[in-house]
Amino acid sequence: MSNEGDTQISELEREIIDFFVNAATAFGIPKSVGEVYGIFFTSEEPLALDDVTQKLQISKGSASQGIRFLKSINALNSVYLTGDRRDHYTAETKLRDITDGFIKERIRPQLQSSSERLKILKNTKKSKHLTSQLNTLESWTKKGKLVLPFVSKFLGSNEPQKII
Amino acid sequence: MSNEGDTQISELEREIIDFFVNAATAFGIPKSVGEVYGIFFTSEEPLALDDVTQKLQISKGSASQGIRFLKSINALNSVYLTGDRRDHYTAETKLRDITDGFIKERIRPQLQSSSERLKILKNTKKSKHLTSQLNTLESWTKKGKLVLPFVSKFLGSNEPQKII
């Protein structure tokens, strides 16, 4: 029966949420997911599902799915509040944790399946030119896989980086 | 009046094109753009607009827009063929060139506008918590900007990389 959740969000909060909506869209993630992360990010207190629906005025379904996705990439942390059986979360704000989750759940599987498909294609009869192009693609996926840990490490550090 | 363009594409070529359709989708780029790059990538000879429409069976509009986008990120190279006034292109296959084009045309502008919007928000009156969150966001965009040249260099090299 909680009812402090329907607090209006401020203009600044809305701006910050929009920041995440933009970012989400850029990463091919639904707008509503960006909003959900945004509301957690702006909130000092842990929020539950219906706080999200009330503050953002989105459906329970969207909020539920948004939270699930954000949990899957470690962008939300569970918080247990005594005397309230709703699940509460706070935004994870360590960029590296979120990046790692995103890489692990979204990028790696995609790269992996691409490189597996390529492997199969290498066994087919083909022209010189296509052989060469397949080798090019193979090197691309390899580089893709190799760059990920470096991006992760880079985003996790607080110091300037150098490439040697 | 050229008419060698209506050659059927092979099963393997279709697979390679699908590879790019997948990749394009993952980057939030329309399927048709992936197809267009794919047909150039598989072709040994330079192709013109109507070769693309015939081989892929897509509309002239899609092909034209796909080519324009691909040129804008340096994924296609112009080739001038004497005795044919149509524009011809080949696929650029240096990963770094394409990556750089994509970063310059798509990613940097997005990051830039985000960080400008953030700068404005920093001047508004706000709570301790939101001040702190805005600082977090600022550090994220900074790291984003810094990581790009690193990714570019990494993808351009043929040697293993280390971070120091």
Next chain:
DNA sequence: CAGAGTGTTCAAGAAATAATGAACAATTTG
């Protein structure tokens, strides 16, 4: 154990995005 509280699922509708193709502008050719 009936009723209330909480979260999930997924079919249907709404919204956003992409593809088409006809009209057009620009250029070249005979």
Next chain:
DNA sequence: CAAATTGTTCATTATTTCTTGAACACTCTG
């Protein structure tokens, strides 16, 4: 300079993707 060739634009249509909300399952609580 008329006709043909080439490529672009953009309103319309088609497709894909997202959001909604009602039905459901599960868990608590009195």
